[in-house]
Amino acid sequence: MSNLQATPEWQWVPQVSAIAREAGQRLREFFAQGVETEYKGEADLVTVADRTSEKLIRERLAAAFPEHGIYGEEGTRERLGSRFRWYVDPLDGTTNFAHGFPQFCISLGLEDRQPRGEAVLGPDEDGTLVAAVLYDPMRDELFAAERGRGARLNGKPMHVSHTPELSESLIATGFPSRKRHQNPNIHFYQEFTLRSHGVRRAGSAALDLAYVAAGRLDGYWEFNLNPWDTAAGILLVEEAGGLTSGFSGQPFRLDSREILASNGPIHAELLGLFENMFAGRDLAPLLTPQEYAARRLERAAKSGQ
Numbered sequence: 001m002s003n004l005q006a007t008p009e010w011q012w013v014p015q016v017s018a019i020a021r022e023a024g025q026r027l028r029e030f031f032a033q034g035v036e037t038e039y040k041g042e043a044d045l046v047t048v049a050d051r052t053s054e055k056l057i058r059e060r061l062a063a064a065f066p067e068h069g070i071y072g073e074e075g076t077r078e079r080l081g082s083r084f085r086w087y088v089d090p091l092d093g094t095t096n097f098a099h100g101f102p103q104f105c106i107s108l109g110l111e112d113r114q115p116r117g118e119a120v121l122g123p124d125e126d127g128t129l130v131a132a133v134l135y136d137p138m139r140d141e142l143f144a145a146e147r148g149r150g151a152r153l154n155g156k157p158m159h160v161s162h163t164p165e166l167s168e169s170l171i172a173t174g175f176p177s178r179k180r181h182q183n184p185n186i187h188f189y190q191e192f193t194l195r196s197h198g199v200r201r202a203g204s205a206a207l208d209l210a211y212v213a214a215g216r217l218d219g220y221w222e223f224n225l226n227p228w229d230t231a232a233g234i235l236l237v238e239e240a241g242g243l244t245s246g247f248s249g250q251p252f253r254l255d256s257r258e259i260l261a262s263n264g265p266i267h268a269e270l271l272g273l274f275e276n277m278f279a280g281r282d283l284a285p286l287l288t289p290q291e292y293a294a295r296r297l298e299r300a301a302k303s304g305q
């Protein structure tokens, strides 16, 4: 199949990719020169780069799609009664950015708030995510998806991993920047670390989701995120063949305070661990290396390898 035939008929991705790349160029410049940090909360940082990127994205989106609404982390609230709404994180990974740690991105997710052609949904109702563009300016990686048209990384189809179980998985999480002492995630971090190949805490929720979509991570969870962190990444994971939900398996919602995403095969195991921990049950003892080796051999024998 030629490249041309393999390229889906994107409706929004080409224009939005150009906007994300332009904002990414500005972020690269700010990153090279260094920026001062301000505090929005306890450990919640913001910089001139966040604000400049959001202004640029807001202006470009309004010019490209004058009817669309925009909901941005740095305060943009425009045309929120519209059918389509962009969730904009102009710089996801601000703490990394401020410290010179090159792991951050721009995340743009589009929601259709009139998916069945009826009335526009009420403020508390979730629409359907229909497009995602997520750009990592340091690696020049552009992750994109549209509902029903698959997910791509720099134009090439991407797919979640096939890792069959948690003990062979690389997963990721993050920690909230507000009310950190009231959050239980450190306990989950410990358990998942001991039961997997490791848990990465790289500091950009949106990129974590993109990496699940790209098969670089097998799973990801986090508490207390906002729609601008998750809108694009959720669609990337789903279009790349993965699963998303809350911690009890309920459908993911943009306003839910919990997110679990995986390649699919390990989802039930992740949910089981959440269920047991929330119920305060004793967890299954960790496998010894010998038990683990025996299980691997057994599985290989069954699949005839």
Ligand code: IPD
Pocket: 045, 089, 091, 092, 093, 094, 095, 173, 174, 175, 176, 177, 202, 203, 204, 205, 206, 224, 225, 229
């Ligand atoms: C943060 C990052 C981080 C996550 C935080 C988010 P920001 O977003 O995604 O990985 O753990 O909860 O707030 O503030 O850098 O856009």
Ligand code: CA
Pocket: 089, 091, 092, 093, 205, 228, 229
């Ligand atoms: Ca964010």
Ligand code: CA
Pocket: 050, 073, 089, 090, 091, 092, 093, 094
């Ligand atoms: Ca941000």
